[in-house]
Amino acid sequence: MPQDDPWDAEASQHVARNPGRPKAGFYGAVPEDDEDGRHPSSDEDEEEEFEEIEVVPVRPKLSVAIGGFAALLAVAVALGAQTTGPDARLSYAIVLFGVQLLGLLAWTMALHPPAAGATAAIVALTALAADYLAVTGEPARFLPLIWVALGGFVAAMIGQFIRAEDRQRARDSWRSTLLIVLGAVAYAILLVLVRQPLGAQTILVCCTGAGLALLVARLTDAVFPKPRIAAQVPRGATGVVLGAMLGTLACAMLGSYLVLPFTPAKGAVLGLVAAVAANLIDLAVNFGEAGRRLAGEAPTFWLARHMQGPLGGLALTAAAAYALTHLYLS
Structure with missing residues (x-):
């Protein structure tokens, strides 16, 4: 066997007495720590990983205005159906x-x-x-x-x-x-x-649930927008939940005053579906605006940006009202 192995007994003893880490630059080597015991690149990684997220503030007056617009829209649609x-x-x-x-x-x-x-x-x-x-x-x-x-x-x-x-x-x-x-x-x-049996009453119940849910959610955001659904979305979870609950309760009470087949239980079901549908569309609009803002796109005209949530919520409520009339009440 050749005897020119560089790892002789003296070198092996030296390695055993000094088991340090390999120098940076070799394959599999770990960079040496600095004086504070951290890797040189750890601070940069932490800054990238824990980059501060901008929290979009909630504007109380704007929340009240959007809630009022949603309520007026629901009242106009519901009353129009009753007088048709x-x-x-x-x-x-x-x-x-x-x-x-x-x-x-x-x-x-x-x-x-x-x-x-x-x-x-x-x-x-x-x-x-x-x-x-x-x-x-x-x-x-x-x-x-x-x-x-x-x-x-x-x-x-x-x-x-x-x-x-x-x-x-x-x-x-x-x-x-x-x-x-x-x-x-x-x-x-x-x-x-509105031209079908029970149609006008169904519109009344669903518009009441959707309009009240949007109004309560926005008014709650103006006072107590917590806990935040997302940092970039100026909405609070308390308002969404409270709006759905009060919208359902109002429709349950309304169902007790309408003619059969409406009952408090059926009114509550219609109100819950309408409230959830309207709130989901309203939240989807907020998340869409936040996504466009993070992507650096030009912001939407302010009036259109604040109207599309209630308008979209009532549009989905109309489809939900038709489905509930023919699949649940009939």
Whole structure:
């Protein structure tokens, strides 16, 4: 065997007496600690890992204003349904079309679809066609509204594919376009529902639950926005839970005064579904705005940004009211 092994007995004894770590730079070696006993790069890693998160403050006056707008919107929709008769459908349709235009403005400015002007014009015509079918259709049915919504979505996508600069964005933003179309057409469901048995009472109960839930949630945020749902979202969990509870309670009491098949239990179920649906849409809007702000995108026009939560919540409430009428009350 060769005897020129560099690891002789003397070197082995030296290594045994000084078991230090290998110097930095060798494979598998660990960098030496500094005088404080920490790795040189530990401070930088901690700064990157524990970077301070900006907490968006809650604006009490703005919360009160949004809650008031949600309450007024719910009252207008509910009272319009109660005063609508066989010869008064047109007035209710005009009110709802105004609400649809407000929602279209808010959602278009918030979601920034390609060819925004053309998309908004096509969706407005789609909402008008849906309202016309809901008012004049015999009998009043939900299915034609689905076909109108699909036709409006296809027409909007065709309009977005005309120009080359919009064509690339259209492939990625078709979901936003679909949400805008569905949100506008959803209000036409109320025109169908008000022409059916129990429809007006269902609208009253659901709008009461949704409007009260949004109002209480926003007023609570103005006073006690804790615990925060997220640092970047100026909302508190207490308001959301309290709004859902009070909305459900109010609908349970309302159900005891309405005719059969309404009962306090059924009123509570309708109120809970409407309150949860409205609050979910409102929170989704807040999270969407926070995501766009973190991504560095241009902020939405302030009026549209604050209206889209209540408008979207009432649109989903309309769809929920129709489903509850035919699947739960009938």
